[in-house]
Amino acid sequence: MDVDSKPTMEETILVGDDLMTGPPSPIIPPEIASHVLEGVNLCDGILRNLFLCLQINDIEPFCQDEIALYKQCAERRDNQLRQRLQDSERKLGMSMPLEQAKERYKSLEAEASLLERRLILASGVEGVEGFRQRWSLHGRLTDTKNRQDALKQGLENRKDESIGESTNKKRWFFW
Secondary structure, three states, X not given: OOOOOOOOXXXXXXXXXXXXXXXXXXXXXXXXXXXXXOOOOOOHHHHHHHHHHXXXXXXXXHHHHHHXXXXXXXXXXXXXXXXXXXXXXXXXXXXXXXXXXXXXXXXXXXXXXXXXXXXXXXOOOOHHHHHHHHHHHHHHHHHHHHHHHHXXXXXXXXXXXXXXXXXXXXXXXXX
């Protein structure tokens, strides 16, 4: 080997666990799924190719291109879905009847509280299974809180007559 030759960088081998970087895919509520999913590349063709490659080759190092392509596609898809989820919640907050929007907000608040409790319990689970549970729960909790914030923004930006009427009512407190 020549002393003056440049050192080569080692090639990184991707494995299935490398798909668990970043947050997990968001869970889409059924009531807004058709709107949120419309026109989004779900990466199903790329995933099919990845599974086919794994079935044929039986090990991940022979499927590097498929893993990398799916990882890129899934990240793009998940970012787009998260943005659409938040946009949908914001629109719902502005257009839903006020009482229904408040109930939806309370429902998201309860879901976030439940996920927080489950995340605390998952902190006691060791090893890979504990990591996977915490990873999944943290992603769901973050998505739920972001949806809740977007709904709140929609509620605050309402152009609703009922909000104007509430300011005309007699106040029960004295400041």
